[in-house]
Amino acid sequence: MSIRFKTLAELKELLEKKEISSYELVKETFKNISSSKTNSFITLDEEAALNKARDFDEGKVDGDLAGIPIAQKDLFCTKNLRTTCGSKILENFIPPYDATVVDNLLAAGSICVGKTNMDEFAMGSSNETSYYGTVRNPWDLERVPGGSSGGSAAAVSEGLVCAATGTDTGGSIRQPAALCGITGIKPTYGRASRWGMIAFASSLDQAGAFARNAEDCALLLNHICSHDSKDSTSISEERENYLDNINNNLKGKKIGIIKEFDISSLNKEVQDSFEKSKKIFEALGANFVEVSMPNIKLSVPTYYVIAPAECSSNLSRFDGVKYGYRAKDVDNLEELYIKSRSEGFGDEVKRRILIGTYVLSAGFYDAYYKKAQQSRRMIKNDFVDALSEVDVIMSPSSPSSAFKIGSKTEDPIEMYLEDLFTISSNLAGVPAMSIPHGFSDGLPIGLQLIGNYLEESKILNFAHQYQKNSDWHFKTPNLGESS
């Protein structure tokens, strides 16, 4: 039986009906991974995964996700399993502990098959900054899968796993989900614990999920999200069951379209898909309202001050002293620092550390960091205002479909604009997701749904109703010989 492209719910049912064993499932998964050309994984854990599968088959494991193989983004610490964060500097780092998200998913019975490729320290929108090689988009191996969670998105898109974790600091779940034609969700900031997530920009980083559809995402979120006393920014309110409201009726619901996002400047296919998606929601009884978010245009510059500032400090711990890469043949402490970091970090990471160091420096702090904090507050207020008028906000997930590998690496600014539509929800901290809703140049594109604080249920409800009335999420890439 081919398990490729099966959804999480379908695999659960197969396991429950004993039509397949978890062992077979895991075996098949590793077979598919070994023939994959996308470079989605950095580290695999076949032996441990097979052992867990056997445990499940022997009836020793239960839980919502019991026996299901999933992938973890290589930014989550996994006990005794190498965690590189896509960087050379952590090439040999084996964490002594599990991230809370990993812990939660293991507790639900899931099986971790390995760690997915990603942009180095999650800094990138194309997966080209990974020390472990670019991930290729399963829809076109010459194109990028998006980033930074490109490995997770590609692995799900290619049908290697039915679900994977991701993290989203400025769009790192939604943009690759869109470019790979799958569903991805980033919950409210603080809804999922950051304990064990290697920090990029602490005030923006948020864990989330990739799956083939919104319903699977809801099930995953039921485990990914939790209150965690080990994370001071974790939300203490009780988590909802995200499947509870997924079938709610959309009649009379209001969807906001952001006035300041100029859809007409995008290519025709993206525009057409957007219009078609509006029609689907209208047919379901929802109404469209234009909302004005005057400060949203400040999102990209604001983000590229705050995120580098935080990263410049967060990445100071990688100094070659305690763990990770240490340069050889150094004569003194300063040389140890300079060489270890110069050799251990890639260009994009260095670029952001330099920007961050600059904007926090004495004499520049007020002009950059403080200003950025102010504009962040203004952007956040725009969301609060807009979301008081509408149920959800809708926009394209990214300006275009997947671009060619290498086509934007020379121009960081153009690369940064990939996240034009996604960055603002990180700055505000609101939940957002991307669902497949059409094609441009023969490649998938995504629709973004943004919700109010802690209203993951609502965007999942919208997404699920949309998917019940469309078939974009059933589309799968043609894998040629390997399929």
Add this chain to the structure above:
Amino acid sequence: MSWETVIGLEVHAQLSTNTKLFSSASTKFGSEPNTQVDLVDLGLPGVLPVVNKDAFKKAIRFGLAIEAEINQESSFDRKNYFYPDLPKGYQITQMTKPIVEGGSIEIDVDGDKKTINITRAHLEEDAGKSIHDAYPDKSVIDLNRAGTPLLEIVSEPEISSAKEAVSYMKALHQLVTFLDVCDGDMSQGSLRCDANVSIRKVGDAELGTRTEIKNINSFRFIEKAINFEIKRQIKLLESGEKVTQETRLYDSGKDETRPMRSKEFANDYRYFPDPDLLPVVISDDEMEEIRSTFPELPADKSRRYISEFQIDESEAEIISSSRELSNFFEVAVESKSDPKLAANLIVGEIGSLLNKDNIKIDESKLSSDNFNILLQRISDGTISKKIAKTILAEIWETGRNADEIINDQGLVQIQDENLLEEVITKVIKSNTKQVEDYKNGKDKLFGFFVGQVMKETQGKANPKAVNDLLKKALNS
């Protein structure tokens, strides 16, 4: 030309919490290197700090004691710099919104009172320790201390001499130990200070260029380091040179200060709010709880001892000035021992034994229980106060039970009137000359007879009984 000195002190008090400021690792001193380090203290990728509220309670207690303003909402910032014993590459500290602002401390310099204002007191984590002399060709790191909570208490530049600086440190020391905020052990670095010292001409409005002497950890060194620095600066200025603003280290071996490598303070620390921590809010209820468990301070204790137990003012002051002594005294009084007797022995005999050994009462072999037994035996007449001193000396050496010593050495006081009368008769018989003189009005000789009786009984006679019986015998 005459000069005046301006000193401001930054004191680091290590808070006596059980666990670290942002992790659950123990803060115990003196453990094997790197055994009190958890994931957070190691600065592993992915770890996050969680605030230890106990540290806040202690900081607030200190703030209340100096009548400062308590910021019920305070926040943490990151101070970024690279150093091997700083695992995260930044120190978490309170830069913009410290927990304590303002307040003052009264000091006593040779009997003159002076008030030193406090700028602020903020919470921060300590770094680990770099050890450079354990191996010939490498430096090693011990992270046991990394993450230990510190309260940095910053004074206004209102201290005008090394002597005042020492008084200020002593006052702070007494306060933090009394409040149970810090154990005050300077030799272990629990309380250490950085001194900012500058010189200016008397009458000048502007401050001179200052130098900062780092990490001084004894009262004696504070005085010596500052005095050295004052002399050095005056000498520079008088010879027409300038004082360079710099950080200096005090070398107690050579009794001098010298500049630290300039690289170590050429840092731009790039302070910014720590995004891993939300502002810490102390509720009104929590404030109330801290107020209600606020310990009694020395001055209040002293007043209470005098009014409640009628003990001497000087004794009350001595006992109340030390947390350990006052605890010891209060335990004795709670066990129904005679307060006056207890105070008398603590200040007198025990005080001199403590001074002799240069220890604190809880480091001695005298337990509260044993002290109580001793006090009871004096009160119930089993032993005399004089014998008690002998017994104390023995306990001091051996820690043996007071009753055991009394029994073994036959130190029970002689109360038996017949026995005492026998002795008295013997004394009267063998001192007929003195008896005659006494009867002829030489009252002073009464003491001589008491002494003789005591001598005959090896000091074990009950003095009151001896007095009564002697009077009766001599006046008959």
